[in-house]
Amino acid sequence: xxxxxxxxxxxxxxxxxDSTGKIFAQALSRAGRHVFTSKDFxxxxxxxxxxxxxxxxxxxxxxxxxxxxxLVALTQRTIDENLDELHEDSVIIYDGERxxxxxxxxxxxxxxLSVPLKxxxxxxxxxxMQNTVALGAAxxxxxxxxxxxxxxxxxxxxxxxEAIVENNKEAARLGQENVQEEYDHDFAYDIETTDNDxxxxxxxxxxxxxxxxxxxRFYSGYPITPATNVMEYLMGRIQHxxxxxxxxxxELSAINMxxxxxxxxARSMTATSxxxxxxxxxxxxxxxxxxxxxxxxxxxxSGPSTGMPTKQEQGDLNMTxxxxxxxxxxxxxxxxxxxxxxxxxxxxxxxxxxxxxPVFLLADxxxxxxxxxxxxxxxxxxxxxIDRGKIVDENDIDAWTDEQDRFQPHFPTADGISPxxxxxxxxGAHMSTGLEHxxxxxxxxxxxxxxxxxxxxxxxxxxxxEEEDWSPREFGDSDSDTLVISWGSNEGPMREALDFxxxxxxxxxxxxxxxxxxxxxxxxxxxxxxxxxxxxxxETGQFANVIEHDTLTRVDRINKYNGIRFKxxxxxxxxxxxxxxxxxx
Amino acid sequence: MSSxxxxxxxxxxxxxxxxxxxxxxxxxxGMMKALAETGNDPDNTFVVAxxxxxxxxxxxxxxxxIHGVHGRALPVGTGVKLANPDLEVMVAGGDGDGYSxxxxxxxxxxxxxxxxxxxxxxxxxxxxxxxxxxxxxxxxFETSTTPExxxxxxxxxxxxxxxAGATFIAQSFSTDARRxxxxxxxxxxxxxxxxxxxxxxxxxxNDVDTYDYFRDAIVDLAxxxxxxxxxxxxxxxxxxxxxxxxxxxxxDENSVPYSELHGIEGNMSEIPDGAPExxxxxxxxxx
Numbered sequence: 001x002x003x004x005x006x007x008x009x010x011x012x013x014x015x016x017x018d019s020t021g022k023i024f025a026q027a028l029s030r031a032g033r034h035v036f037t038s039k040d041f042x043x044x045x046x047x048x049x050x051x052x053x054x055x056x057x058x059x060x061x062x063x064x065x066x067x068x069x070x071l072v073a074l075t076q077r078t079i080d081e082n083l084d085e086l087h088e089d090s091v092i093i094y095d096g097e098r099x100x101x102x103x104x105x106x107x108x109x110x111x112x113l114s115v116p117l118k119x120x121x122x123x124x125x126x127x128x129m130q131n132t133v134a135l136g137a138a139x140x141x142x143x144x145x146x147x148x149x150x151x152x153x154x155x156x157x158x159x160x161x162e163a164i165v166e167n168n169k170e171a172a173r174l175g176q177e178n179v180q181e182e183y184d185h186d187f188a189y190d191i192e193t194t195d196n197d198x199x200x201x202x203x204x205x206x207x208x209x210x211x212x213x214x215x216x217r218f219y220s221g222y223p224i225t226p227a228t229n230v231m232e233y234l235m236g237r238i239q240h241x242x243x244x245x246x247x248x249x250x251e252l253s254a255i256n257m258x259x260x261x262x263x264x265x266a267r268s269m270t271a272t273s274x275x276x277x278x279x280x281x282x283x284x285x286x287x288x289x290x291x292x293x294x295x296x297x298x299x300x301x302s303g304p305s306t307g308m309p310t311k312q313e314q315g316d317l318n319m320t321x322x323x324x325x326x327x328x329x330x331x332x333x334x335x336x337x338x339x340x341x342x343x344x345x346x347x348x349x350x351x352x353x354x355x356x357x358p359v360f361l362l363a364d365x366x367x368x369x370x371x372x373x374x375x376x377x378x379x380x381x382x383x384x385x386i387d388r389g390k391i392v393d394e395n396d397i398d399a400w401t402d403e404q405d406r407f408q409p410h411f412p413t414a415d416g417i418s419p420x421x422x423x424x425x426x427x428g429a430h431m432s433t434g435l436e437h438x439x440x441x442x443x444x445x446x447x448x449x450x451x452x453x454x455x456x457x458x459x460x461x462x463x464x465x466e467e468e469d470w471s472p473r474e475f476g477d478s479d480s481d482t483l484v485i486s487w488g489s490n491e492g493p494m495r496e497a498l499d500f501x502x503x504x505x506x507x508x509x510x511x512x513x514x515x516x517x518x519x520x521x522x523x524x525x526x527x528x529x530x531x532x533x534x535x536x537x538x539e540t541g542q543f544a545n546v547i548e549h550d551t552l553t554r555v556d557r558i559n560k561y562n563g564i565r566f567k568x569x570x571x572x573x574x575x576x577x578x579x580x581x582x583x584x585x
Numbered sequence: 586m587s588s589x590x591x592x593x594x595x596x597x598x599x600x601x602x603x604x605x606x607x608x609x610x611x612x613x614x615g616m617m618k619a620l621a622e623t624g625n626d627p628d629n630t631f632v633v634a635x636x637x638x639x640x641x642x643x644x645x646x647x648x649x650x651i652h653g654v655h656g657r658a659l660p661v662g663t664g665v666k667l668a669n670p671d672l673e674v675m676v677a678g679g680d681g682d683g684y685s686x687x688x689x690x691x692x693x694x695x696x697x698x699x700x701x702x703x704x705x706x707x708x709x710x711x712x713x714x715x716x717x718x719x720x721x722x723x724x725x726f727e728t729s730t731t732p733e734x735x736x737x738x739x740x741x742x743x744x745x746x747x748x749a750g751a752t753f754i755a756q757s758f759s760t761d762a763r764r765x766x767x768x769x770x771x772x773x774x775x776x777x778x779x780x781x782x783x784x785x786x787x788x789x790x791n792d793v794d795t796y797d798y799f800r801d802a803i804v805d806l807a808x809x810x811x812x813x814x815x816x817x818x819x820x821x822x823x824x825x826x827x828x829x830x831x832x833x834x835x836x837d838e839n840s841v842p843y844s845e846l847h848g849i850e851g852n853m854s855e856i857p858d859g860a861p862e863x864x865x866x867x868x869x870x871x872x
Contacts, residue, residue, distance in 0.1 A: 199871035215856030249693040253660040260664025265854025381860035423649040433652035
C-alpha cells in the first residue's frame with residue numbers, strides 16, 4: 001500500500017483546471033489527508049497549457065516531487081509535458097472519444113484509462129461536468145472513498161443550488177462506475193484516510209486572513225498576478241469587520257491611499273508584485289520619513305520588467321531592502337510557509353505600528369498560489385496579539401508638546417520611537433511630511449536637526465533589533481558541518497530534502513530565515529560550519545550576498561531561476577553535488 | 586468640534602514663504618474661513634497636499650496634515666477620509682499636481698465621489714521650479730521650456746471633471762475673498778467630491794494670467810441666471826473657452842458619496858485588542 005499520491009490535471013487554460021484541482025484537493029483534505037498543491041499556468045485567460053498538481057500524504061507535505069501517479073489529461077500536451085514524471089504504475093485518465101484525443105499516445109508501460117468524460121458528463125446533465133467525471137474516475141483508481149468528493153462538491157457548488165450539486169455527484173459516480181466496469185484491473189493505489197480535520201488554503205489567503213485578524217481595516221490595491229488573491233480574499237470579508245477594500249486606479253494611488261488611511265489611524269495594507277513595487281517606490285520614502293505605519297506586501301514573481309508573471313522567483317529582495325532614493329529605515333519580513341504568511345502578517349502590523357515604519361511582507365508566487373493543508377491550530381486567533389505602539393490621547397498629549405503647546409510627532413526619544421497622535425485627538429494637530437523636518441514635523445535644513453532626525457529614525461531599528469526575536473527556524477542535525485540557509489518558500493522543499501539526504505546518510509543543519517531586515521546575525525553559525533550553502537530562487541544570490549556582507553565569509557549557493565520552485569528530491573541532489581557526492585542520474 | 590472656532594485658529598505660527606502678492610495667500614485664507622464657517626476645528630481637520638507652491642499649504646495651516654509626494658494628494662485624502670469619516674478632509678493641489686502628474690488620480694477621485702473637498706490653486710505655470718509651462722498654460726505662452734509656447738491646447742479641468750461624472754464643480758478667484766470662501770464652503774458642504782478650481786495668480790512667473798486679466802475676464806455666475814443643477818447649462822459654461830466663470834457651475838443634488846454606496850461607516854482606527862471575536866469563522870471557511 002502506498003500512502004503518497006501524486007495527482008494532476010492538465011489541459012488548456014479555461015478548461016476549469018484550477019477549480020477541478022481545488023475540488024480534488026479539498027476532497028483529500030476532508031478525508032483527513034495532507035495535501036500540497038502547485039500550479040503551472042500561463043499568462044493568458046484561455047488556451048495555453050495549464051496544470052494543477054497535488055501531492056497528498058497522511059503526513060504533512062511541504063513540496064512537490066518529480067513523480068505523478070494519476071494524471072487527468074484533457075489534452076495530449078498534458079501527457080507530453082509530464083512525461084518525465086510518469087512511471088510504470090502511472091495511470092492516465094483521458095477521453096478517447098473526443099476527436100482531438102482519439103490518437104492519444106500513452107507511453108508503453110503506463111495505464112491509459114480512456115473514460116468518455118464528455119459523454120458521461122452529458123448523461124449527468126451537461127458537458128461542463130467532464131472534469132467531475134474524471135475526478136470520479138480518479139477516486140476509483142486511488143480506491144478513495146467518493147463520499148469525500150461529494151463533500152467537496154457540496155462546498156464548491158452549494159451556493160449554486162441543489163440541482164448542480166446533485167448533477168456533479170452523478171457525474172462523479174458515472175466516472176467511477178465506468179472505471180469499475182470497463183477496467184478489470186488492480187491499480188497500485190489504495191490510499192488511506194484519517195479522522196483529522198485540516199484547513200486548506202494558500203499564502204495569499206493566509207495573508208488576507210492575518211491582516212483581518214491583526215485589525216487591518218483598510219486595503220487598497222491594483223490587480224496584479226500573483227498578489228490579486230489577497231485583495232479578492234479581503235473583498236467581501238473585511239467589510240464584515242468594519243473595513244473596506246478599494247481597487248485603486250494604479251499602484252501609485254494604492255499605496256498613497258493606504259498611507260492616508262494609516263495616517264488616519266487605521267491599520268492599513270497594500271499588496272502587489274514586483275512591477276507594482278517599482279511604481280510604489282517613491283512613496284516608501286514618504287512612509288518612512290513621515291513615520292507612518294504601513295504594511296506593503298510584495299508577492300514576488302519572475303522579473304525583471306514583466307518577466308514571467310505567472311512563474312516563481314525571489315528576485316525582489318534587493319528591491320525591498322534597498323529600493324527608494326536616500327536611506328530609508330524599513331523592515332522586511334519574509335514568511336517561509338503558508339501558515340507563516342498568517343503569523344508574519346500579524347507581526348508585520350505590530351512592527352509597523354510599534355516602530356512607525358513601512359514593513360515589507362515579502363512573499364513569493366510558489367507560496368502565494370500553493371494550497372496546503374494545516375491543522376487549524378496553526379491559525380489560532382486567540383494567539384493574535386495587537387500592539388499599537390505609542391499612541392497618545394488627549395490626556396497624555398501635554399507630555400509631548402513644546403513650550404508653545406505644539407505637539408511634537410517626531411520627538412527624538414531615546415528609543416527613537418516618537419508619540420503618535422491620531423487625527424481627531426484634541427491638541428495633537430500636526431504636519432507630516434517627506435521633507436526633512438524637526439520634532440514638530442516642519443521642514444528644516446538645519447544640519448544638527450537633520451542628523452538628529454536621521455539618527456532618531458535609525459534608532460528605531462536598533463531598538464527593534466534589541467527588543468524582538470529575529471531567530472531563524474532550525475531543522476536537521478544541529479551538529480552537522482554542513483549548513484544550508486534559505487528564505488521564503490524554499491523551507492518546505494528543503495525540509496523534505498533533509499529526509500532524502502538522511503536516507504543517504506548526509507547530515508545537514510538547515511536554517512530557514514524569515515527576517516531579511518532586521519535579520520539574525522548568522523556569523524557564529526557560519527563560522528561553525530565547514531560548508532555553507534544558501535538556497536534561493538534567483539540568479540544572483542541576493543540573500544547569499546547579504547550574508548557574505550554580514551559575516552565576511554564566502555558561501556556556496558544553489559540558485560534556481562527557471563520559473564519553477566525547488567523540488568525536494570532535486571534540492572537533495574544539488575546539495576549532495578555541492579558536497580562532492582555522487583548523484584544518481 | 587467647538588462652535589467658537591475662528592478661521593485664524595487654522596493658521597500656523599509659521600509665516601508663509603510664498604512670494605509677496607501670490608494668489609495662494611487668498612486661496613488659503615478662503616479655505617480656512619470655509620473650514621471655520623462649516624463648524625470644523627483643527628483637531629478634526631485633515632489637510633492633504635502634494636508638491637509645489639500649493640504643497641506648502643499644510644505647513645502654513647494648523648490642522649492634522651500631510652505633505653505628500655507629487656501628484657498623489659487625492660489618493661492620500663481618499664485613504665484618510667474612508668478610514669475615518671469623522672474627519673473633515675480637504676485636499677489642496679496645483680495645476681501641475683492635479684492636472685499633469687496627478688491627472689489620472691484626479692479623474693478617478695472625481696468618479697469615486699468620496700466626501701471631501703479638492704481645492705486646486707491654478708496659476709497656469711510651474712512656479713516652484715521657476716517658470717515652466719503647466720497643463721493649463723495657454724497654447725502660445727512662452728516659458729523656459731516652451732520658448733514658442735506649448736503649442737498644444739490647455740487642459741480644461743472643469744471639462745475633465747464633468748466628463749468623469751463630477752457631482753460638484755466650481756471655480757473661484759483667490760483675491761475675491763468673500764466669493765472664494767463661500768464657494769469653498771459649498772464644496773465642503775457638498776455630499777461627495779467638491780472640486781474647486783481657483784485662479785490663484787503667480788506674480789513672479791506668469792505675466793499673462795494676472796490679477797488684472799482675471800478681474801476683467803471673470804463672469805460671476807451669481808450675476809447670471811445659472812442653474813447649477815442643470816447639467817446641460819453647466820456643460821455649456823464649462824465648454825465656453827472665451828470666458829472665465831466664477832461660482833458653483835455644477836452640483837448634482839442627488840449625489841451619493843462613496844462611503845454610503847460602499848457601506849463604510851465607522852472610524853477604522855478603532856480595532857479590538859486581539860483578533861475579532863468571530864475571527865475563527867475565517868479559519869473554518871477553509872475546512
